[in-house]
Amino acid sequence: MDAEIEFVARALYDAEDDAQTWDCEPDIIKDEFRRFARAALDLLAEHRKAKIRGAQIFVVPYAA
Template identity: 60%
Template structure:
């Protein structure tokens, strides 16, 4: 899980602030993005485990 958090943190950082280099960033900034990444991965896991109701098929007549 640590590697996933690091990958997502780097991706979020690059998307937010692409003119900086992750390796040269302050630890406090890296920790902030790691927290964002952890939250994002937890939300994704929650979303994947949530049951989705079966989709209903709705047929709409075509109207020109």
């Protein structure tokens, strides 16, 4: 999960208009984007769970 957080954090950082180079940013900036990434991934997980809970199973008889 740490790798996912890092990838999403870098993507969010790169989406900023005035983004510099990730490797040159201080840890306080990186940590802020990692928090954003965790929140985004948590929301995505909740969204996916809601879709699965709301799914219905239909049994369709198959006639050959």
